[in-house]
Amino acid sequence: MATDVFAALLLVIAIIVIYITKYNSQQWKIFSNCHTIPSTKQRQTTVVESTGLVHTTLKPFQLPTLKPRTSSHMAMGLKRLEESNWLTIDKGYHSEHVLRAYMLENARPDVLQCLPNTEAACHEVLDLVTSFLSKRFPECFTINHSTSTIFNHLTKESHLIGAQCSNPMEVAARLAMEDFNILVKDPQSGEYTLMASATLFPAGWQLQERIGTSMANLHSPVPRWQEKLGSAVNRYFDHLSPRTCMERYNLFIQTTNELFQDGPEAPPPLAVLLTAENITVRRERQTFTRLEQSGGVLFTVRTYMQPLIELGAEESEGLLSQIRGWDGEMQRYKGWDHWGTVVEQWCERQISQQRKDLYIVEDATLRERKLSV
Numbered sequence: 342m343a344t345d346v347f348a349a350l351l352l353v354i355a356i357i358v359i360y361i362t363k364y365n366s367q368q369w370k371i372f373s374n375c376h377t378i379p380s381t382k383q384r385q386t387t388v389v390e391s392t393g394l395v396h397t398t399l400k401p402f403q404l405p406t407l408k409p410r411t412s413s414h415m416a417m418g419l420k421r422l423e424e425s426n427w428l429t430i431d432k433g434y435h436s437e438h439v440l441r442a443y444m445l446e447n448a449r450p451d452v453l454q455c456l457p458n459t460e461a462a463c464h465e466v467l468d469l470v471t472s473f474l475s476k477r478f479p480e481c482f483t484i485n486h487s488t489s490t491i492f493n494h495l496t497k498e499s500h501l502i503g504a505q506c507s508n509p510m511e512v513a514a515r516l517a518m519e520d521f522n523i524l525v526k527d528p529q530s531g532e533y534t535l536m537a538s539a540t541l542f543p544a545g546w547q548l549q550e551r552i553g554t555s556m557a558n559l560h561s562p563v564p565r566w567q568e569k570l571g572s573a574v575n576r577y578f579d580h581l582s583p584r585t586c587m588e589r590y591n592l593f594i595q596t597t598n599e600l601f602q603d604g605p606e607a608p609p610p611l612a613v614l615l616t617a618e619n620i621t622v623r624r625e626r627q628t629f630t631r632l633e634q635s636g637g638v639l640f641t642v643r644t645y646m647q648p649l650i651e652l653g654a655e656e657s658e659g660l661l662s663q664i665r666g667w668d669g670e671m672q673r674y675k676g677w678d679h680w681g682t683v684v685e686q687w688c689e690r691q692i693s694q695q696r697k698d699l700y701i702v703e704d705a706t707l708r709e710r711k712l713s714v
């Protein structure tokens with residue numbers, strides 16, 4: 342009898358010991374896993390999308406939703422940039438890369454201009470671009486220091502970098518989805534001047550006309566830019582440091598989906614009806630930073646094209662508020678006469694449709710509640 346109890350007791354103890362050891366070893370395993378997580382190499386595992394594009398698991402950049410405008414006055418609208426999102430790679434990469442290569446080969450002077458004495462600044466830009474891309478998207482770009490090359494895994498292309506590279510702005514523009522502009526302060530006038538640029542996707546202006554001219558001239562078509570923003574922008578650039586990288590957004594409406602738009606849009610032929618399906622919302626994400634070594638200002642532009650008909654009710658409301666916030670002169674400059682009515686009507690329909698849907702849902706819940714009472 343006593344031995345039975347003793348045996349049972351032993352069994353219970355054995356089970357407890359086994360359980361504790363197992364539990365502890367699991368705990369230990371979990372704990373030891375924690376120690377291996379912080380290595381960036383492991384964090385950045387790859388996900389290959391159906392498009393063949395490689396992504397790291399770092400949070401990809403998301404274009405913010407269109408919001409109603411908050412103030413009526415013209416402002417730079419700058420905000421501090423999240424550093425890991427300085428340059429972006431997304432599923433539009435392949436098609437845009439092909440277009441960029443085509444423009445560089447067939448319309449080179451229209452998309453690439455580097456004035457004399459900008460070599461150091463252009464090389465500095467390429468250094469920043471290659472080191473950022475290879476760190477942020479290590480599955481897409483690999484630098485080989487012994488050969489001074491960068492390999493683009495997305496396109497299987499290799500480019501010379503560093504001192505041997507003879508066309509640094511072109512290489513930067515081929516690697517990234519952004520356009521690059523270098524502004525240098527003119528010591529005489531104190532004005533910032535566009536000295537080098539790889540602008541593959543201009544929004545209504547010509548690079549050959551703008552290269553070598555001041556910010557004021559760059560913005561001369563923008564109504565009241567000089568009086569409202571000119572001196573603020575100069576002051577802002579004076580205080581920009583390599584550690585303060587800022588971003589802002591610009592909005593345009595187009596009646597085509599052309600990324601290369603080097604002049605104001607031609608009015609659509611009278612005989613052709615323009616519908617919401619023809620309209621593209623063009624948004625620019627601009628970033629500004631100081632080039633530490635050469636001293637210039639680096640201004641990047643990433644262009645996003647979104648068909649109007651893909652905007653939901655919330656973004657339609659944001660868009661409507663923004664375009665209605667432009668005064669008459671600004672609306673004319675942005676081409677309102679061509680697309681204003683079509684865009685307004687489409688956005689209003691989206692918004693009222695959503696209200697109707699909400700009303701139906703509310704109505705149904707109300708009826709359900711009445712039935713259950």
Ligand SMILES: *[C@@H]1O[C@H](CO)[C@@H](O)[C@H](O)[C@H]1NC(C)=O
Pocket residue numbers: 485486487488
């Ligand atoms: C760099 O390129 C050389 C020559 O092609 C090659 O032997 C070497 O393995 C490469 N290094 C890396 C880190 O890929």
Ligand SMILES: *[C@@H]1O[C@H](CO)[C@@H](O)[C@H](O)[C@H]1NC(C)=O
Pocket residue numbers: 596609610613614615616618619
């Ligand atoms: C609008 O799109 C339709 C269908 O794609 C096309 O036939 C028409 O020419 C376009 N209108 C304009 C003004 O571009």
